[in-house]
Amino acid sequence: MERVPWAAHDSSFTHAFEELVAWQAQRLDKSSICRLLGINWRTVGTIIERVVEERLSPERLEGLQVIGMDELGWK
Numbered sequence: 001m002e003r004v005p006w007a008a009h010d011s012s013f014t015h016a017f018e019e020l021v022a023w024q025a026q027r028l029d030k031s032s033i034c035r036l037l038g039i040n041w042r043t044v045g046t047i048i049e050r051v052v053e054e055r056l057s058p059e060r061l062e063g064l065q066v067i068g069m070d071e072l073g074w075k
Contacts, residue, residue, distance in 0.1 A: 013047065022051040 011018065021044060024033050030044045 011047075011050065018047045018051055021047045022055075 013021075021033060021037065021039075024036070025044070025048050028036070030041055033039075033044050034041055
């Protein structure tokens, strides 16, 4: 596989598409993203993992002791 500047070397998708998936993941559930973009559940998870690993520093959670949630939804 040839390396190109618009995609990660181990991805079949462009950086722009992966950014779109990650943006939608902040607003939609995985099933909705799958239907909207025509990709499968596992692909959504893989893309989200890749974008999070590239964009978010692990140090952001240092010192974190408690996480609070005000809503929980089940379908």
